[in-house]
Amino acid sequence: DTEVTQTPKHLVMGMTNKKSLKCEQHMGHRAMYWYKQKAKKPPELMFVYSYEKLSINESVPSRFSPECPNSSLLNLHLHALQPEDSALYLCASSQIPPLAGEYEQYFGPGTRLTVT
Amino acid sequence: GESVGLHLPTLSVQEGDNSIINCAYSNSASDYFIWYKQESGKGPQFIIDIRSNMDKRQGQRVTVLLNKTVKHLSLQIAATQPGDSAVYFCAENSPDKLIFGTGTRLQVFP
Numbered sequence: 001d002t003e004v005t006q007t008p009k010h011l012v013m014g015m016t017n018k019k020s021l022k023c024e025q026h027m028g029h030r031a032m033y034w035y036k037q038k039a040k041k042p043p044e045l046m047f048v049y050s051y052e053k054l055s056i057n058e059s060v061p062s063r064f065s066p067e068c069p070n071s072s073l074l075n076l077h078l079h080a081l082q083p084e085d086s087a088l089y090l091c092a093s094s095q096i097p098p099l100a101g102e103y104e105q106y107f108g109p110g111t112r113l114t115v116t
Numbered sequence: 117g118e119s120v121g122l123h124l125p126t127l128s129v130q131e132g133d134n135s136i137i138n139c140a141y142s143n144s145a146s147d148y149f150i151w152y153k154q155e156s157g158k159g160p161q162f163i164i165d166i167r168s169n170m171d172k173r174q175g176q177r178v179t180v181l182l183n184k185t186v187k188h189l190s191l192q193i194a195a196t197q198p199g200d201s202a203v204y205f206c207a208e209n210s211p212d213k214l215i216f217g218t219g220t221r222l223q224v225f226p
Contacts, residue, residue, distance in 0.1 A: 004159075040124050042205050042216030043160065056213060090159050103148050103209050107159035 004108035006091050012114045015081060021111045023074040023091030032074040033105060034066055035090040043090055049074060050096055081115045088112055124203060126221040135193040139206035139217045144187060146208035146215075151180060151191045154219075155202045163191070163204075198224050 004025045013019050023032065031050050035043035048056035049068040063085075065077040074091055092105040129135045141149065147168040152160035166173045166180045166189075173180050179192040189206050201224045206217040 040219075042219055044216075045213050048213065092159075103214075104150060104162055104165060105214060106162070107152075109157075109159045 004091055004093055004106050006089075006108035006111050008111060009109065010112045010114075012116060013078065013081065014116055015083070017081075018077070018079045020078065021076040021089055021091075021113075023076075023108055024072055025093040025106070025108075026072055027093060027106065028071075029093035029106070030071060030096045031094045032068060033092040033094075034064075034074070034076050035092065035107075037088040037090055037110070047076075078113075081113075083115050086113055086115045124219050124221045126223060128223045128225060129196050131196060131198060131224055131226050133196055135191075135196045135200070135222055137191045137193075137204050137220045137222065139189040139191075139220075141187050141189060141206065141208045141210075141217070142215065143208060143210040144184070146210045148209040149180070149182060149189055150207045150209075150214070151178075151189075152205045152207060152216075153200075153202045154205065160205060193222075196222070196224050198226070200224055 007022045011019060033048050034046040036046055037043045045058050046060045047066045052068045052071060063080050067075040088110040090110045091108045094105040127135060127137060150165045151163040153163050154160045164175045164178050164180050166182050171182055177194045181190045191204060193200055201222055203219045203221050205219045207214040
């Protein structure tokens with residue numbers, strides 16, 4: 001199974017709402033990632049979890065709160081977002097470099113988020 | 117910094133022709149590079165990778181070339197098909213995270 005799944009596929013939320021994005025993988029990967037992608041732009045890294053611990057936070061505003069409950073799940077909690085946060089949110093997973101010698105990140109299909 | 121412009125570079129090729137997509141990377145210490153394909157409404161999909169100790173790597177219908185002297189990557193797609201239409205991103209491992217290039221849209225016409 002080389003699939004990363006994300007739910008929901010689409011999400012519309014108001015600026016006062018609280019919502020969560022979910023990501024799951026069953027490839028045994030111990031690194032998981034959140035990316036944000038705006039239209040016609042490349043993915044931009046937000047967070048990295050290694051062995052269920054947050055290892056990289058790319059100076060993301062606190063209205064985005066990641067959580068890694070176990071080695072297969074990754075959540076992104078959203079609160080008080082702004083319209084400019086509307087984007088495609090991508091989850092990815094990989095082996096832990098460099099021990100595994102593999103760096104390839106497997107991406108999910110993304111959640112299309114619209115903040116109104 | 118923020119890339120300028122709202123338009124992706126576009127490469128238009130006729131079905132059956134070969135395509136060459138180019139990418140310049142930024143970090144001379146990067147040791148691993150990946151090409152991803154992203155179709156509309158989908159997440160990036162791995163195409164091929166190459167390590168910095170190699171100059172060339174071939175896959176099925178695809179070849180990646182790495183020129184470390186000028187920090188340049190290229191992706192060659194042989195006999196381009198309509199299903200190859202997508203946005204293609206190069207990415208460098210720099211050093212503990214992937215940095216994506218700006219992307220190139222490949223359009224295949226009959």
